[in-house]
Amino acid sequence: MMYFDDFQISNDIKKAIKEMGFEAPSPIQEKVIPVILEGGDVIGQAQTGTGKTAAFGIPLLDKVSSAPYVQSIILTPTRELAIQVAGELQKLSKFKRTRTLPIYGGQSIGHQIRALKQGVHVVIGTPGRVLDHLRRKTLKLDRVHTVVLDEADEMLDMGFVEDIESILKEVNEDRQTMLFSATMPQEIMKLSKRYMKQPKVISINKGEVTAPSIDQVYYKVLERNKLDSLCRIIDSEEIDLGILFCRTKKGVAELTEALQARGYMADGLHGDLTQMQRDSVMKKFRDSTIEFLIATDVAARGIDVDNVTHVINYDIPQDPESYVHRIGRTGRAGRKGLALTLVTPREMKHLRSIESEIKMSIPSEEIPSIEDVVEKQQASWKQQLISIIEADEELTFFEPLVNEMLGEYPSEKVVAALMKVAFHREFTGEDDSYDFGDTGAASGMVRFFINVGRNVQLTPKIVIDEVSELVGIPSKSMGRIDIFENFTFIEVPEDSAPFVYEALRYSRLNGARVNLEPAKPRPKREKKF
Ligand code: ADP
Ligand code: MG
Numbered sequence: 141m142m143y144f145d146d147f148q149i150s151n152d153i154k155k156a157i158k159e160m161g162f163e164a165p166s167p168i169q170e171k172v173i174p175v176i177l178e179g180g181d182v183i184g185q186a187q188t189g190t191g192k193t194a195a196f197g198i199p200l201l202d203k204v205s206s207a208p209y210v211q212s213i214i215l216t217p218t219r220e221l222a223i224q225v226a227g228e229l230q231k232l233s234k235f236k237r238t239r240t241l242p243i244y245g246g247q248s249i250g251h252q253i254r255a256l257k258q259g260v261h262v263v264i265g266t267p268g269r270v271l272d273h274l275r276r277k278t279l280k281l282d283r284v285h286t287v288v289l290d291e292a293d294e295m296l297d298m299g300f301v302e303d304i305e306s307i308l309k310e311v312n313e314d315r316q317t318m319l320f321s322a323t324m325p326q327e328i329m330k331l332s333k334r335y336m337k338q339p340k341v342i343s344i345n346k347g348e349v350t351a352p353s354i355d356q357v358y359y360k361v362l363e364r365n366k367l368d369s370l371c372r373i374i375d376s377e378e379i380d381l382g383i384l385f386c387r388t389k390k391g392v393a394e395l396t397e398a399l400q401a402r403g404y405m406a407d408g409l410h411g412d413l414t415q416m417q418r419d420s421v422m423k424k425f426r427d428s429t430i431e432f433l434i435a436t437d438v439a440a441r442g443i444d445v446d447n448v449t450h451v452i453n454y455d456i457p458q459d460p461e462s463y464v465h466r467i468g469r470t471g472r473a474g475r476k477g478l479a480l481t482l483v484t485p486r487e488m489k490h491l492r493s494i495e496s497e498i499k500m501s502i503p504s505e506e507i508p509s510i511e512d513v514v515e516k517q518q519a520s521w522k523q524q525l526i527s528i529i530e531a532d533e534e535l536t537f538f539e540p541l542v543n544e545m546l547g548e549y550p551s552e553k554v555v556a557a558l559m560k561v562a563f564h565r566e567f568t569g570e571d572d573s574y575d576f577g578d579t580g581a582a583s584g585m586v587r588f589f590i591n592v593g594r595n596v597q598l599t600p601k602i603v604i605d606e607v608s609e610l611v612g613i614p615s616k617s618m619g620r621i622d623i624f625e626n627f628t629f630i631e632v633p634e635d636s637a638p639f640v641y642e643a644l645r646y647s648r649l650n651g652a653r654v655n656l657e658p659a660k661p662r663p664k665r666e667k668k669f
Contacts, residue, residue, distance in 0.1 A: 141441070142170050148177055149202045152235040157198070160231050161388030163411045163438040166191035166458055168344045173199055176318065181339040183332055184320045189490050190344065190458055192320045193228045196288050200262070200318075201233045203286060208259040210279065212286040213311065215267055215304060217294040218653050219244035220646050225290060226264045238262060243279075245269045253278045267295065267303035274310055281311045292321040292328050297651060301331065308335045344459070354451075354471040357505045358481040358491060360612065362638050365573065366482060367398055369507045370454060373480060374404070374432075376508040376516045381425065382450035383443070384434045385457065385466050395454060396434045403563070406432035409439040437462050443469060453481040456490055460497035485643030488612060504612070521563055574638045580661035585619045586637035587659040590628040590644070596652035598623050603630060603649065611636060611643045629659055 142165055144157050165173065168186035176182050176199040186192055196214075204211050216222045219242075226242035233240065243252045243265040249272065256263075256278055263270070263279065273279035287308065289295065295304060308317075317336045321328060324343070332339055361369040374382065386392045389410040396408035407421045407430045424430045426445060435443070437457070448470045457463040463481075471477025481502065483491045495501050508516070528535075545554045581587035592598060600621045607630065608615040619631030632640045644656040 147173055147198070149173075149198060150236070153198060153202055153232060156232050156234045156236075157194075159234065161390035162194070163389060163436050166195075167461070168192060168342070169195045169198070171342050171344070172196070175340055175342060176200075176316075177202070179316055181317045181336040182319075183324075183328075183336070183339045183341045184318070185324050185342070186322070186344040187459070187490075187493055188322050189487075192290070193225050194232065196290070196318050196320060197225070197229050197232050200286050200288065201229060201236060201238055204233075204236075204238050204261050206237075206261075208261075209283050210256075210260055210263055210281060211284060212262045212288070213270070213281060213284050213307075214262065214264040214288040214290055215270065215295065215300075215307065216264060216290045217266065217298050217300065219246060219266055220653075221291060222264045222266055229262060229264070240264060243269050243273065245272075249273075249276075267300040267307060270307055271303050274307065281307070284311050285315050287311055287315055287317045289317075289319045289321075289331075292319050292331070293323045293325060296325065296327050296331070301327070304331070305335070354467050354477045354479050356467065356479045356481070356502045358483050358502050359505055359507055360488075360639060361482045361484055361507065362574075363484045363486070363642055366454070366484065367395075370452070370482060371399075371402060372508045372510070372513050373482075374450075374452070375513045377450060377478070377480075379431060380449045381428065381445065381447055382432045382452055383440060383448055383466075383469055384432055384452045384454050385440065386434060386436060387455040387458070389436060391455060392434050392436055392439070399432060399434070404432055405430045406434060409433055409435040409443075411436070411438055413439075437466065440466070440469065445469075449477060451477070451479045453479070456481055456483055456487050457494070460494050463494050464498065485611060485639045485641075486647070488610065488643065517563070521559065574641060576637060576641075576658040578661045579659040581631045581659070582619060584634055585631040586634055586640075587620075587629055587631045588637075588640065588644075588656050589659045590630065590649065590654050590656045591626075592649065592652050592654050593624045593626050593628045595626050596650050598628055598650055603628065606649055607632070607640065607644065610647065611639045613639070 144154055144162065144165060168184055168190050172182060172184045172195045176196065184192060184195060200212055214225060216225055222242040222244045226240050229238070229240045238261045239259060240262045241252070241255050241260040241264070243256075243263060245266060245268055252269075252273070253276075256273070270279065274281070289304065317339070319328065319332055319336065319339070359369065359373060384395065384406075386395055389412060392408045392410045396406055399406040407424060409418065409421050413421070421433070422443070425433045433443075451467050451470045453463070453466060457466055467479035470479060481491070491502070576586050579587040600623065603621050603623070604615045604618050607613075607618065613632070613636045617633050617636065619633070620629070621631070622629040641656065641658070644654065646653070646655055648654060
């Protein structure tokens with residue numbers, strides 16, 4: 141087990157990593173960072189979502205000095221990725237004050253030129269726009285010591301090979317070149333032979349991982365309703381002891397606070413606690429003073445409790461090993477355990493890759509409706525009240541207040557208000573659901589605008605197949621599809637529209653990056669008389 145502190149990197153960066161809430165390096169980071177720090181060329185392969193950005197970003201930023209010129213260039217396939225990578229690097233270099241700049245097409249070149257003039261250490265750009273700046277001589281790469289080709293497979297897919305080669309020819313020969321990719325097609329190996337020096341290839345090819353025989357399900361949740369969905373799920377389950385997993389320390393802190401505010405008996409465990417605080421949380425968990433323990437993978441590592449009834453992946457784990465590790469915390473000592481995973485539309489593909497690695501398919505279940513939850517809970521609330529009444533405890537203490545209230549308000553109201561206080565539940569789930577407004581769709585449907593069409597060879601079949609696969613809805617349920625030269629309209633059922641929206645925004649169709657927006661209603665034809 142490794143920590144970021146084990147790397148030979150400056151304290152500024154360690155401090156930033158801490159602040160970002162990363163506790164331990166992901167597998168690709170653990171393997172690749174020490175090799176990059178040695179200075180040679182590196183090829184890193186790991187699936188999407190495994191932390192490749194920080195894997196090259198940490199050693200890269202460590203190497204960048206305060207000298208006022210471009211020292212490093214990172215090429216990414218799209219503008220969204222350029223912005224995303226720049227954001228991650230900015231966070232990592234927060235205490236070092238490295239100047240990073242994303243440059244991409246679609247943004248005013250004048251603005252980028254002014255920014256470049258002010259002195260930038262690390263440029264993150266799409267190949268086309270970087271080349272444009274090189275030709276204008278507004279960007280010089282002769283003193284670059286580190287080059288990264290990020291998401292190389294996607295860049296090749298998008299036909300950037302020649303642009304990349306032209307750019308690499310402009311970079312100082314004496315440099316470190318890194319290439320990161322989720323997959324390793326032949327063309328990548330060819331490119332690396334031409335432009336890299338004896339690269340070390342590091343690949344996170346997960347060996348066999350077998351999931352223990354624990355009941356597993358996943359729930360499709362919307363990013364924006366995630367907390368509410370979680371509450372409905374846990375309210376409809378009979379949970380004695382549950383461990384909730386989050387990706388970061390920050391996530392743990394936020395979820396702990398949110399659940400406590402909603403009246404759940406929950407506490408969080410993360411790497412920043414002292415041993416004493418940690419012991420105290422664990423004691424509460426063992427004694428069942430709390431029913432939910434919220435933890436990161438690292439913090440949960442030492443947990444050894446037998447009667448955990450539920451493991452809930454509030455954030456989907458980064459890799460299959462971690463999935464297997466997490467769910468193995470329940471179902472111990474011959475007891476029954478249940479592993480639940482929340483999956484947002486954009487994480488569906490990630491779930492599929494976990495399923496393929498663990499060689500089993502995880503069944504899905506619907507998020508319980510508010511009615512289901514209330515129905516389920518009523519029995520337990522009723523039981524709690526009955527047991528208090530029947531225990532015949534001293535309740536005289538409350539009698540004056542009871543009499544006063546009953547004199548002023550109808551008894552149903554008084555009891556309902558007390559139950560609200562006692563059971564802390566507010567069902568406000570509908571507030572943050574999407575409202576797409578009038579999109580000009582048939583009734584019961586929502587119409588979306590997609591910014592590509594025949595220009596990327598879309599056909600109705602491709603749209604139906606890919607959308608239904610990506611969102612996990614039956615292809616039959618899709619409505620009208622109108623494909624034009626440069627854009628497309630699709631109609632989908634109202635109840636799957638939020639999933640379509642979250643899954644397809646900045647996603648891909650037929651290999652092309654797309655964006656999707658709710659459509660505007662069609663203009664009404666003037667009535668002719
Ligand atoms: P990839 O490039 O492999 O697809 P990213 O670099 O975009 O993956 O990382 C995916 C997410 O994981 C990001 O939100 C990132 O901040 C987060 N992340 C990266 N490394 C860690 C880590 N060691 N611990 C927790 N979260 C991490
Ligand atoms: Mg990436």
